[in-house]
Amino acid sequence: MSNLANKKPPSLVALSTVFVLFWLVVAAFPFLWTMWGSFKVEGDFFSRADWMNAITGPVTERQHGGPFTLDGYRGAWIEQEFWRAVLNTGIVVFFTVVISLTLGTLGGYALARSGFKYTFWLLMAALVFRAMPHVTLVSGYLLPFFQMNIWGYLPTTIIVLVAINQPFTLWMLHSFFLSIPKDLDEAAMVDGCTRFQAFRLAIIPVMWPGVVTTGLFSFLLAYNDFTVTSMLLTQENATMIPKINSFLGSTQEEGKVMYAVAAVVSAIVPLFVLILFFQRQIVSGLTAGAVKG
Amino acid sequence: MPHKTFMAFIWPSLLAMVLFIALPILSVGYQSLFIEHKQILIEAETCGPFGCNKEVTVDVEAMADLRAEQPAGRFNGLGTYTNASHLAFDEIGEIFATSENFGEIRNRIMNLPFYKALIFTLAYTFIVTPLVIILGFIIAVVVNSIPKLLKGPVIFFSLLPMLVTPLVGSLVLFWMIDSRGIIGAGLQALFGDPTLSLKASPTLTWITLFVYGVWHSAPFAFVVFYAGLQTVPQDTLESAMVDGASRWERVRFVTIPYLMPLATFIALMQLMDNFRIFEPIIGFSAAASATSLSYLIYNDLRAAESPLFGSAAATSMLTIVGVIILLLPVLRRNWREFNRKT
Numbered sequence: 001m002s003n004l005a006n007k008k009p010p011s012l013v014a015l016s017t018v019f020v021l022f023w024l025v026v027a028a029f030p031f032l033w034t035m036w037g038s039f040k041v042e043g044d045f046f047s048r049a050d051w052m053n054a055i056t057g058p059v060t061e062r063q064h065g066g067p068f069t070l071d072g073y074r075g076a077w078i079e080q081e082f083w084r085a086v087l088n089t090g091i092v093v094f095f096t097v098v099i100s101l102t103l104g105t106l107g108g109y110a111l112a113r114s115g116f117k118y119t120f121w122l123l124m125a126a127l128v129f130r131a132m133p134h135v136t137l138v139s140g141y142l143l144p145f146f147q148m149n150i151w152g153y154l155p156t157t158i159i160v161l162v163a164i165n166q167p168f169t170l171w172m173l174h175s176f177f178l179s180i181p182k183d184l185d186e187a188a189m190v191d192g193c194t195r196f197q198a199f200r201l202a203i204i205p206v207m208w209p210g211v212v213t214t215g216l217f218s219f220l221l222a223y224n225d226f227t228v229t230s231m232l233l234t235q236e237n238a239t240m241i242p243k244i245n246s247f248l249g250s251t252q253e254e255g256k257v258m259y260a261v262a263a264v265v266s267a268i269v270p271l272f273v274l275i276l277f278f279q280r281q282i283v284s285g286l287t288a289g290a291v292k293g
Numbered sequence: 294m295p296h297k298t299f300m301a302f303i304w305p306s307l308l309a310m311v312l313f314i315a316l317p318i319l320s321v322g323y324q325s326l327f328i329e330h331k332q333i334l335i336e337a338e339t340c341g342p343f344g345c346n347k348e349v350t351v352d353v354e355a356m357a358d359l360r361a362e363q364p365a366g367r368f369n370g371l372g373t374y375t376n377a378s379h380l381a382f383d384e385i386g387e388i389f390a391t392s393e394n395f396g397e398i399r400n401r402i403m404n405l406p407f408y409k410a411l412i413f414t415l416a417y418t419f420i421v422t423p424l425v426i427i428l429g430f431i432i433a434v435v436v437n438s439i440p441k442l443l444k445g446p447v448i449f450f451s452l453l454p455m456l457v458t459p460l461v462g463s464l465v466l467f468w469m470i471d472s473r474g475i476i477g478a479g480l481q482a483l484f485g486d487p488t489l490s491l492k493a494s495p496t497l498t499w500i501t502l503f504v505y506g507v508w509h510s511a512p513f514a515f516v517v518f519y520a521g522l523q524t525v526p527q528d529t530l531e532s533a534m535v536d537g538a539s540r541w542e543r544v545r546f547v548t549i550p551y552l553m554p555l556a557t558f559i560a561l562m563q564l565m566d567n568f569r570i571f572e573p574i575i576g577f578s579a580a581a582s583a584t585s586l587s588y589l590i591y592n593d594l595r596a597a598e599s600p601l602f603g604s605a606a607a608t609s610m611l612t613i614v615g616v617i618i619l620l621l622p623v624l625r626r627n628w629r630e631f632n633r634k635t
Contacts, residue, residue, distance in 0.1 A: 008438065008540075012438075012540075013438075016435045016438050016439060017439065019431075019432075019435050020435055020436060020439055020443070020447060023432055023435075023447075023451070024447060024450055024451075026508065027450050027451050027453055027454050027508075027512065028450040028453060030454075030462075030465045030466055030469055031453055031457070031465060033469065033475065034465045034468065034469075037468075045468075045474075046468070046471060046473035046474060047473060048473055051474075051475045051478050051479070054475065102305075103305045103306040103309060104306065106302045106303065106305065106306065107302060107303040107305070107306030107307070109302060110294065110298075110299050110302035110303040111303070113294045114294040114299045115294075116296070116299070120627075120631045122303075122307075124624060124627060124628075125310075126310070127620070127623075127624075127627075128616070128617065128620060128624075129310060129314045129315075130565065131565040131568070131616045131619070131620055132314065132318070132613065132616060133568070133569035133571070133586070133587045133590075133612055133616070134569070135569070135571060135587045135590045135591050135594075135609075136318075136321060136587075136590060136609035136612050136613055137313070137314060137317045137318070137321075138590075138594070139321055139324070139590050139593075139594055139602070139605040139606055139609045140316070140317025140318060140319075140320040140321040140324070140606070140609070141313075141317055141320075142594060142600060142602065143320070143324060143364060143602055144320060146364075147364055159309070159313065160313050162309055163309040163310055163312065163313030163314055164313070164314070166306050166309050166310050166314075167310065167314075170306060195294065195298045195301075195302075196301070199302075220456060223458070224456075224457075224458040224459070226458065226459070226460050226572050226575075227571065227572075227587075227591070231591075231594060241458055241460055241461070244460065244461065244464070245460060245575065248464075248578075257468075260464070261468065264461050264464055264465065267458065267461050268457055268461060268465075271453075271456055271457055271458075272453070274456075275449060275452050275453065275456060276449070279445075279448060279449055279452065282452060282456070283448065283452075283516055283520065286513060286516045286517060286520075287516065287517055287520035287521075
C-alpha cells in the first residue's frame with residue numbers, strides 16, 4: 001500500500017541519486033584522501049606542481065623506490081613515540097568507560113525509579129552541567145590540582161573525564177531504564193529481594209543493550225577529548241589527540257608534517273572499525289534522546 | 294523508592310559531579326576575583342672593572358614564597374571583569390563617545406579580544422545550527438527514498454565526520470584546503486587566482502569554520518531525522534495524497550510538522566555543542582582571525598610564563614552566564630512539562 005505513496009518520477013530519482021553521491025563524497029572523501037596520502041612523502045601529499053601527485057606519488061617513488069612509504073608512520077610511532085600516547089589513550093579510555101558505566105547505571109536506575117521532585121532538579125542540573133564548555137571546568141581544576149600535587153597523572157584525568165561524562169551517561173541510562181517495565185524489579189521485591197538485589201538479579205541481566213550504547217558514547221567522549229587531556233596531562237602522559245597537536249608545533253621542517261598526517265590516520269582507524277561494528281547501536285543511541293525527550 | 298535507597302544508588306555519581314563539575318565552577322568564581330601577583334623587583338648594583346651597572350631583576354625566591362602563600366594571587370574584586378581584555382566598559386564608552394559612524398564602532402569593538410570572541414561564538418552558534426538542521430533534513434529525506442541496499446553504506450560514511458575527533462577532522466580538512474592541498478589548489482584553479490588562500494582573510498576563515506561546523510554536525514541531524522522519518526504515519530501521507538496534495542505539499546504539511554519536536558531536540562544539542570566551539574580553531578590555526586570564548590580561556594591557561602588564572606576564570610564565568618541564558622527557554626519548558634505531569 002505504501003508503494004503508491006512512494007512512487008517517484010524518474011527525474012526525482014536521478015536528482016536524489018546525484019545528491020546522495022554528492023553527500024557521500026563530501027562525508028567520506030576527506031578521510032579516504034588523507035589515508036591514501038599518509039603513505040606518501042610531503043612533496044606528494046602537499047604538491048606544488050600537480051594535485052595528481054598525491055595519487056600517483058612520483059616524489060615518493062624517487063625517494064623510496066616505490067609509490068608507497070611507511071616513513072610517516074615510522075617517524076610518528078617510533079621516532080616521536082606515538083605508541084606511548086596510544087597506550088595512554090587505551091588506559092584512559094578503558095577506565096573512563098568502565099567507571100562511568102558503573103556509576104551511571106546505579107544513578108540512572110535510581111533516577112528512573114524514584115518519583116520525587118528532586119529527580120527533576122537533578123536531571124536539570126545534569127543538563128546544565130552537560131552544556132558547560134569543558135574548558136571552563138578545566139580552568140577551575142588547574143590551580144587546586146597544582147596545589148594538591150595531583151596534576152599530570154592519568155588517574156586524575158580519568159576521574160575528571162568520568163565526572164564530565166556523568167551528566168550525559170545519567171540522562172541516557174535514565175531514559176533507558178524508564179523503558180524497562182517497573183513490574184520487573186517490583187515483582188522481585190515482592191518476592192523478598194531488597195532494592196539492590198532486585199537491581200542485581202532482575203535488572204542487570206536485561207540492561208546490556210542500553211549499557212553498550214551508552215558505553216559507546218562514553219568511549220567516544222574519552223577518546224575524542226582534547227580539552228581535558230591537553231591541559232591536565234604532562235608531556236609523557238599525553239594521550240593521542242594532544243600528542244597530535246604537539247606534533248603540529250614542531251613540524252615546520254620538511255617531512256615532519258607527514259608524521260602528523262600518519263598520526264591522524266592512526267587515530268581515525270579505530271573509529272572506522274568502531275562504526276563498522278556498532279553502527280546500529282550508535283544510530284539508536286543518537287536517536288534515543290530524541291524519541292524520549 | 295525511599296530517599297535512603299535513592300541516595301545509596303546515586304551518591305557515587307552525585308559525588309563525582311559535585312566534586313568535578315559544581316566545585317570547579319565555584320573555584321572558577323573565586324579565582325576570577327584575583328589576579329596575578331605584582332612582580333617583586335630587586336635592584337642590584339654590579340660593579341665591574343668598567344664602572345657600576347644598575348640592574349633590575351625579578352626576585353624569583355620572593356615570588357615563589359608569595360605564590361605559595363597566596364596561590365590564587367592578589368584580590369582584585371571585579372576588576373578583571375571590567376578590564377580591557379574582558380567586558381572593557383571604559384573602552385566601550387570611549388568607542389561610542391569618539392567614533393563617527395557605525396562601521397568605525399564595529400571595527401573598534403572587534404579589536405577588543407572578549408567581544409571579538411563573543412561575536413564569533415554567537416555567529417558560529419546561530420549560523421551553523423540552522424544550516425545543520427536544514428541540511429540534515431534534506432539528506433534524511435533523500436536517503437529515505439533510495440533503495441534499501443544503499444542505505445547501510447550511506448549511513449556508515451555519514452557517521453564519520455561526526456564521530457571523528459573535532460581536532461582530527463579539522464586537521465584533515467585543513468590539509469586539504471592548504472594552497473598545496475587538493476581543495477586549495479582546486480579553488481585557485483576555479484577562480485583563476487594563484488594567490489587565493491582560505492587562510493589569508495578573516496572572512497574566508499570564518500566561512501571555512503562554518504563549513505567545517507556544518508560538515509561535522511549535519512550527520513547528527515541526518516541520523517535523528519532519518520529515524521524520525523521511519524515513524525511518519527503512512528495513513529496520513531496517503532490521505533493527504535487522496536486529497537490531492539503534491540509531493541512537496543505532503544512534505545510541507547505532513548512530514549515537517551511531524552518532525553518538529555525532533556528539530557527542537559537537534560537545535561538544543563547543537564546550541565550547546567556549537568557554543569563551546571574550540572578544537573576547530575586550533576585545527577585550522579585560525580586564532581588570528583577567529584577566536585571563541587573557549588579558545589580565550591585555553592589561551593590564558595596556556596600563557597607563556599605562568600597561566601593567567603584570574604583572566605581565564607573571569608572569561609569562564611562570563612561563558613557560564615552565556616550558557617545559562619542559552620538554556621533558559623529549555624529549562625522553563627521542561628519545568629512546565631514536569632509540573633503538568635505531576
